[in-house]
Amino acid sequence: MKLATFNINGIKARIEALPRWLESARPDVVALQEIKSVDEAFPRDVFEDMGYRVETHGQKSFNGVALLSRLPLEDVTRGLPGDDSDEQARWIEATVIGEKRAVRLCGLYLPNGNPVSFDPEGAPEATGKYGYKLAWMERMRARAAELLATEDPVVLAGDYNIIPQPEDAARPETWVKDALFLPESRAAFRRIVNLGFTEAFRARVTGPGHYSFWDYQAGAWERNNGIRIDHLLLSPQAADLLRDVQIDRAVRGGEKPSDHVPVWIDLDA
């Protein structure tokens, strides 16, 4: 079972690049982020004609997540529990029915959190967009703990907007006051991982130089000034099934690319 995460930065803008990647990579399931579309406007026919069922959780202009799957999906749910007043479309879940095993897949678009304001002591203030990010991560931690308790294989796949370690940035010193790399952000990420998840990429690959995002600005791609912020977390039962993990780096060099590239895992499921 090949499961991927891909922040496409707008489905309308990626209506050629996304099918092109699907044809070459042939994933069974893709968790998409930043579809930037309401459900009714998502071009589902394009993907249904390729054999994918389409489940969207969109909103106007910003955010929005979706699942594309060639395997049966069951029990699709939309929205991250814990705050009924949260109207941002950043979370979708489904059970993927593999040939051998069923996997609970969560597709997530974690808030960016910038800009951050700092108090006189230099500590980040948990207000505004950064406060929303930290509160959202605590809600995600609670949902992740619930899913772990099921003892089913669980995969949390998406754009985490978290640089976990200095080696996950080409120039970590430029990120020290950024919501993606602040110690408080990284600690919140570890609180989720430390519940018992395995970060798929770091289970198989060590060392610097592996990125999933390159800014459109200032020649970041040409200079390989990237960061690794797209992750797949595996419950113990899913980690047992891990066969392979890859970052499809070359996608960033294609025609009209997203600023993110796909990251995928192969599970024996």
Add this chain to the structure above:
DNA sequence: ATGGTGGACGATCCA
């Protein structure tokens, strides 16, 4: 120190 790019939407926000 600044501006650098791209997407969606509708003259501005978000990343």
